[in-house]
Amino acid sequence: MTPLLSARGLTKSYRRQSLLRSHPPRQVLSEINLDIEPGESLAILGRSGSGKSTLIRQLLGLEKPSAGSVHFEGRDLRQLSQAERKEFRRAVQMVFQDSIGAVNPRHKVGRIIAEPLRHLTSLTSEQQKARVAELLSSVGIDPADASKFPGQMSGGQLQRVCIARALATDPRLLVLDEAVSNLDILLQGEIIDLIHTLRQKTGMAVIFITHDLRLVRLLCERVVVLKAGQMVEMSPVDDRLDLTSQEGRALQDAVLPATPR
Numbered sequence: 001m002t003p004l005l006s007a008r009g010l011t012k013s014y015r016r017q018s019l020l021r022s023h024p025p026r027q028v029l030s031e032i033n034l035d036i037e038p039g040e041s042l043a044i045l046g047r048s049g050s051g052k053s054t055l056i057r058q059l060l061g062l063e064k065p066s067a068g069s070v071h072f073e074g075r076d077l078r079q080l081s082q083a084e085r086k087e088f089r090r091a092v093q094m095v096f097q098d099s100i101g102a103v104n105p106r107h108k109v110g111r112i113i114a115e116p117l118r119h120l121t122s123l124t125s126e127q128q129k130a131r132v133a134e135l136l137s138s139v140g141i142d143p144a145d146a147s148k149f150p151g152q153m154s155g156g157q158l159q160r161v162c163i164a165r166a167l168a169t170d171p172r173l174l175v176l177d178e179a180v181s182n183l184d185i186l187l188q189g190e191i192i193d194l195i196h197t198l199r200q201k202t203g204m205a206v207i208f209i210t211h212d213l214r215l216v217r218l219l220c221e222r223v224v225v226l227k228a229g230q231m232v233e234m235s236p237v238d239d240r241l242d243l244t245s246q247e248g249r250a251l252q253d254a255v256l257p258a259t260p261r
């Protein structure tokens, strides 16, 4: 089956600006090869600064890689037609870590969630309103809050608004970049149940960027470990989650509670 997304030789360097002298560009992703299969659930682990968000920005066509390519259902992102790009935007949705920065503070919650419906679907405004109410309820927010501004919502509520927005177009791939880590445990459970149900209902694939190995074990079938921009491990996830690479083991040991001495 054709992968949803296929990265080959994905490399990214950033020019380091400095007034005094020019530095050689810094390579932060090196030669990543990764396929995302329809319906799968993949975790991307790695220390802070290891390249997780940079990898996602390349995979989602939000940035141009310095080398390598990304294919969406077999089509090179660089050669998508207008219509194919619109379909790509509809099918692949993302929730960023920083939801406050991801919304327009002057737009009401209902308009924020309806954004992708307006640009990427042909729903009438009545149908959009109904879909927004359905989405708000599905993330545990009162549909009446559609008339609130972001400034009237808590951080956790806003994060759920962003998750609702990402789910608005029934995506085939949802990317969550540390998107539940700052929700309280109860809310995390509700969002994880929602994603689990959606995956069963619609076959939606999910990529979790997370430091939370509990989440990986609960929801993911495969895990990729990044270290300084390189993929150092790709393993299946079973209930034990036994990472094999040195970096994977270090991440695992770092989070397991120290065994009582």
Ligand SMILES: Nc1ncnc2c1ncn2[C@@H]1O[C@H](COP(=O)(O)OP(=O)(O)OP(=O)(O)O)[C@@H](O)[C@H]1O
Pocket (backbone or CB within 6 Å): 014, 015, 028, 046, 047, 048, 049, 050, 051, 052, 053, 054, 055
């Ligand atoms: N626009 C940019 N310009 C220069 N360097 C960048 C840019 N974006 C990311 N980097 C660098 O690339 C490396 C990877 O950053 P990235 O945000 O992908 O890490 P991460 O794994 O998502 O980290 P975290 O877990 O803290 O979110 C970091 O060293 C970062 O400083």
Ligand code: NI
Pocket (backbone or CB within 6 Å): 052, 053, 054, 177
């Ligand atoms: Ni990140």
